[in-house]
Amino acid sequence: MQLTSDADGLLAGLIAATAALVEGHDSAHFGIAVSGGPDSMALLDLAMTAFPGRVAAITVDHGLRPEAAAEARAVALWCARHTMPHTIAVPDDPVSGNVQAWARAQRYRLIERWRVAGNIDWIMTAHHADDQLETLLMRLNRGAGVGGLAGVRGRSGRVIRPLLGVRKAALLAHVRARGLPHAEDPSNADPRFDRASLRAALGDVAWLDREGAVRSAAALAEAEAALEWTVEDLAKQRVLPTGDGWSLDPAGLPREYLRRLLLRMIACAEPEAKMPRGEALDRAIATAARGEQASLGNLLLKGGPMWVLTSAPPRR
DSSP states (O other): OOOOHHHHHHHHHHHHHHHHHOTTTTTOOEEEEOOSSHHHHHHHHHHHHHSTTSEEEEEEOOSSSTTHHHHHHHHHHHHHHTTOOEEEEOOSSOOOSSHHHHHHHHHHHHHHHHHHHTTOOEEEOOOOHHHHHHHHHHHHHTTOOHHHHTOSOSEETTEEOTTTTSOHHHHHHHHHHHTOOOOOOGGGGOTTSHHHHHHHHHTTOTTOOHHHHHHHHHHHHHHHHHHHHHHHHHHHHHEEEOSSEEEEOOTTOOHHHHHHHHHHHHHHHOTTOOOOOHHHHHHHHHHHHTTOEEEETTEEEEOSSSEEEEEOOOOO
């Protein structure tokens, strides 16, 4: 089947975005995370054409829906017809806690295990511009800072997302034009989930510029990287070990740097600690700035000219 002019544009965009995200894209091997939905099927089809002979696919069946096994087999059949390696992975661990968070954690763990075993260089996922806008709005509602509002990153570890500049409508049009098999996960429209509710509310609101949101997220991601770059240097100068903990010189530092350096202190003092966020972190900083003490889980922050973080004394 010949590509349409629209598909040619998507293909060129995929190649350009991949080249911008990773070095050596012209010889790298890519693993495509394919759920069987229209977005990931479009990515799989485009990647197969863009990087012939260097693509494999994986589908994770979380076992949460009876239809999921059949959908995974449909992807496997399509891959077999196109002589593309495909694997179906199933979680080892039972469902626990937040179902969506559990599924996401299992998915990335299984995919990374498969990537390493198959000597695959990069994993591609089909996150697109509409996903990015939804993520930004959800995090805005939660009062996120620069890092959170950077949204879905184009590259995280060995995972790349080269479709962040592409609208979902374009991917769906590609799937239909190419006659690609695909399934819709009903949870994507389930109002019990925050993202599904937001998606329904947004609909196709004309004044929302998805591509603009993607550009804003990219700019914030660059700002986040710049902040972290300076924090690395500041931490070497200002966060130092003491006899029984860690100290921070807060003199003259903007609040954002205090937040980041305090989180680094906590990570040094207790690597497995649950990090305070938002108001809890700001309250601790305000307390230390007044020269008082603040409890942070199993740790105690003592304010003053120098802030000191130590293990909290045993509770009586």
